[in-house]
Amino acid sequence: MSKCRSCGDAAVVDLPRHNANFCAEHLQQLCVRQVQRAIADHSMFETDARVLVAVSGGKDSLALWDMLVDLGYRADGLYIGLGIGEYSEESHRITSVFAEERGLTLHTVDLRQEHGFDIPTAARATRRVPCSACGLSKRHIFDRETIRLGYDVLATGHNLDDEAAVLLGNTIRWDVEYLTRQYPVLEAGHGFPRKVKPLVRLTEREMAAWCVVRGIDYVVEECPMAIGNRHSGYKETLNQLDERSPGTKASFYLGFLDRMVPVLRTGPDRQGAPESCPTCGAPSSSSDTACSFCRLEATASSHEPVPVRMVLNRSARRAFDAQWGEEEA
Amino acid sequence: MIVRLRQPRREVEMAGGRAAHAVLHDLGLSREGHLIIRNGTLVPSDTMLEEGDIVEIRPVISGG
Numbered sequence A: 001m002s003k004c005r006s007c008g009d010a011a012v013v014d015l016p017r018h019n020a021n022f023c024a025e026h027l028q029q030l031c032v033r034q035v036q037r038a039i040a041d042h043s044m045f046e047t048d049a050r051v052l053v054a055v056s057g058g059k060d061s062l063a064l065w066d067m068l069v070d071l072g073y074r075a076d077g078l079y080i081g082l083g084i085g086e087y088s089e090e091s092h093r094i095t096s097v098f099a100e101e102r103g104l105t106l107h108t109v110d111l112r113q114e115h116g117f118d119i120p121t122a123a124r125a126t127r128r129v130p131c132s133a134c135g136l137s138k139r140h141i142f143d144r145e146t147i148r149l150g151y152d153v154l155a156t157g158h159n160l161d162d163e164a165a166v167l168l169g170n171t172i173r174w175d176v177e178y179l180t181r182q183y184p185v186l187e188a189g190h191g192f193p194r195k196v197k198p199l200v201r202l203t204e205r206e207m208a209a210w211c212v213v214r215g216i217d218y219v220v221e222e223c224p225m226a227i228g229n230r231h232s233g234y235k236e237t238l239n240q241l242d243e244r245s246p247g248t249k250a251s252f253y254l255g256f257l258d259r260m261v262p263v264l265r266t267g268p269d270r271q272g273a274p275e276s277c278p279t280c281g282a283p284s285s286s287s288d289t290a291c292s293f294c295r296l297e298a299t300a301s302s303h304e305p306v307p308v309r310m311v312l313n314r315s316a317r318r319a320f321d322a323q324w325g326e327e328e329a
Numbered sequence B: 001m002i003v004r005l006r007q008p009r010r011e012v013e014m015a016g017g018r019a020a021h022a023v024l025h026d027l028g029l030s031r032e033g034h035l036i037i038r039n040g041t042l043v044p045s046d047t048m049l050e051e052g053d054i055v056e057i058r059p060v061i062s063g064g
């Protein structure tokens, strides 16, 4: 039986990058310290800030919300109904139960109800890949609601694996502009809220373990659109490196923050757009034409609804049928 | 022992008496990409899994 490095009790998880095992209590202590450190190191927000957490029903965003509340922050949640079939229904149910059980405030925006379209339909109608239509919609709505509801900051559940995968992609392409902007804080700017990523010092496996030991029910199944995308491929590659040499993934990303960011950055990264969208008022590159979200909405909301399965490639469709097949056939 | 896998959800029967990381290895799964939950409790990868155990191998990678 392996023992906890901190107290010697029976361990529940091995964390190879720390070359140690931890019990449930000391796993939680480790996670909380990493979040506190990220918040402090990057001056993410003050203790009395009103924080809006972007929640999806997955492990990261629910763990983040749980931790912030536990640390005494005033944190509410915002869930966006993306209309991705049963996956979205399950995500909404789990997020609502999480909030209700803890007496937390959850705001909800449903794309179909409020904007007349869902992600599969938007993807088909605009011939974008689903994740591109989805990312655009989520950014627009999270930004808008954070400002409209008067929150000081928007917190998202991006973890170390997410950021390391993005960093690997940016490095492979030597995309200097993206590398310069890759940072866990985005300052507020013309029409944009301040955005932070408090989980960047914690791995995906640590977040999942947090949820298990805290008894948090989360959506384990992936979004059907994520299957086989490039981002997942980068994550697997990094995990293979980590398997051979534990800690590689963390040192790749945390070393970037410590040593490369100071070289690349010349000042705080302010978001900005010079004009406002004539339709919705959101920041935009031009005041003559509607913003990209309004254009997406105009095209997608006049298209007849498209089921999820129709916008999946062949391998994703096979996985989708095996997962949800009988119900949606 | 019964091993429960996800994405898609399925169950396989495997011989017990082996460490969890060996089972992961045989299934071609990475340690960093999974948690082991034995009979409802989270356990480290060096835990011996026994005949009669119900083992969930839970993937932790999300692609969104």
Ligand code: SF4
Residues within 6 Å of the ligand: A119, A130, A131, A132, A134, A135, A223, A224, A225, A226, B063, B064
């Ligand atoms: S995987 Fe793509 S479509 Fe699914 S929630 Fe994430 S960004 Fe949206």
Ligand SMILES: [Zn+2]
Residues within 6 Å of the ligand: A004, A005, A006, A007, A008, A009, A022, A023, A024, A025, A026
């Ligand atoms: Zn301990």
Ligand SMILES: [Zn+2]
Residues within 6 Å of the ligand: A277, A278, A279, A280, A281, A282, A290, A291, A292, A293, A294
């Ligand atoms: Zn607009």
